[in-house]
Amino acid sequence: MNFWMRRLRAALPWLLVAVLSSGTVLLVLLPAAWITPVFTKASGGHVNLVDPAGSLWHGSATLMLAAGSDTSAATLLPGRIEWHTAFWPLFTGRVRMTMLQSEAMPDPITVDATGRGSTVSQGTIAVPASLLSGLGAPFNTLDLQGDVRLAWSDWRSFGKQSFGQLTVTLTDASSRVSLVKPLGSYRVVVQAEGDSSTIDLSTLKGPLTLNGHGVLGGAATSFNGTASAAPEQRDNLAGLLNLLGRPSGPDTVTLTFAH
Incomplete structure (x- = not known):
C-alpha cells in the first residue's frame, strides 16, 4: 500500500462524517x-x-x-x-x-404520506362562506353568508382515488338576493368512494327547505333535488326559488345539474 492510499484510507472516515454532516445540515435547513x-x-x-x-x-x-x-x-x-x-x-x-x-x-x-398515497386524520375547520362562491353557479350568484364548518373523517387518497366523508354545515344562511334572513341551516355530506363520490343535501331548519342527492365522478356528475318555501314566506321567497330551479309544485322548484 503506497503513501497516498494510506492517506486516503485514513481520511475516508472523516470524509464520510463531513458528507453526512453536510447532508444533515441541508436537511435541517430545508x-x-x-x-x-x-x-x-x-x-x-x-x-x-x-x-x-x-x-x-x-x-x-x-x-x-x-x-x-x-x-x-x-x-x-x-x-x-x-x-x-x-x-x-x-x-x-x-x-x-x-x-x-x-x-x-x-x-x-x-x-x-408515502409514495403510494396519503392519509389526513379527522378534523374540523371553520371557513368563510365566500368559499362556496368558488363552486360556481348558483353559489356565486347567491353570495351566501353564514357560519360554515367543514368536518371530515380520516381521508385517504391513492392516486386519483379518495375514501372518506366530508360534511359541510352552513348555519343561519342568508343571501344578498333575498330579504329573508336567515334562510335556514343546511348540511351537505360528501362520501368519497374511490373513483366517484355521492353528495347529499339536507335542511336542518329554516323557511327555505333544500334537499337532494347526487353523484360526483370523473365521467359524469349529476344532482337532483328540490327547494321549497314555508307557506308564511311564500311571497318573500318566490324570486329566490325562481332563481334556483324550475317550478314543480306549490312553492317548490326542482334542482337539477348534470355534466
Missing part, C-alpha cells in the same frame, strides 16, 4: 417553501399553502382553499397554519406532519 407545492398537487389545487415561513420541520403558512376548479376564486383563511414534521419516519419513506390552524381549527390534524 425551507418551508419546499413542502408547499406538494399540498397543491396532492389536492388538485383545492388546498394551498401560501406565504410560507420557517422550515420543513417547523414552519407556517397562510391557508388558501378553493372549493371548485377555478383556483382564482380561492379564499384565504385568517391566521396561519403551523406544522411540525417528524424526522425519523423520513428514513422509511414516510412524511408525517402535525398541523394546526391558529384561528379556525380547534384540534391539530396529522398528515401521513
Whole structure:
C-alpha cells in the first residue's frame, strides 16, 4: 500500500462524517417553501399553502382553499397554519406532519404520506362562506353568508382515488338576493368512494327547505333535488326559488345539474 492510499484510507472516515454532516445540515435547513407545492398537487389545487415561513420541520403558512376548479376564486383563511414534521419516519419513506390552524381549527390534524398515497386524520375547520362562491353557479350568484364548518373523517387518497366523508354545515344562511334572513341551516355530506363520490343535501331548519342527492365522478356528475318555501314566506321567497330551479309544485322548484 503506497503513501497516498494510506492517506486516503485514513481520511475516508472523516470524509464520510463531513458528507453526512453536510447532508444533515441541508436537511435541517430545508425551507418551508419546499413542502408547499406538494399540498397543491396532492389536492388538485383545492388546498394551498401560501406565504410560507420557517422550515420543513417547523414552519407556517397562510391557508388558501378553493372549493371548485377555478383556483382564482380561492379564499384565504385568517391566521396561519403551523406544522411540525417528524424526522425519523423520513428514513422509511414516510412524511408525517402535525398541523394546526391558529384561528379556525380547534384540534391539530396529522398528515401521513408515502409514495403510494396519503392519509389526513379527522378534523374540523371553520371557513368563510365566500368559499362556496368558488363552486360556481348558483353559489356565486347567491353570495351566501353564514357560519360554515367543514368536518371530515380520516381521508385517504391513492392516486386519483379518495375514501372518506366530508360534511359541510352552513348555519343561519342568508343571501344578498333575498330579504329573508336567515334562510335556514343546511348540511351537505360528501362520501368519497374511490373513483366517484355521492353528495347529499339536507335542511336542518329554516323557511327555505333544500334537499337532494347526487353523484360526483370523473365521467359524469349529476344532482337532483328540490327547494321549497314555508307557506308564511311564500311571497318573500318566490324570486329566490325562481332563481334556483324550475317550478314543480306549490312553492317548490326542482334542482337539477348534470355534466
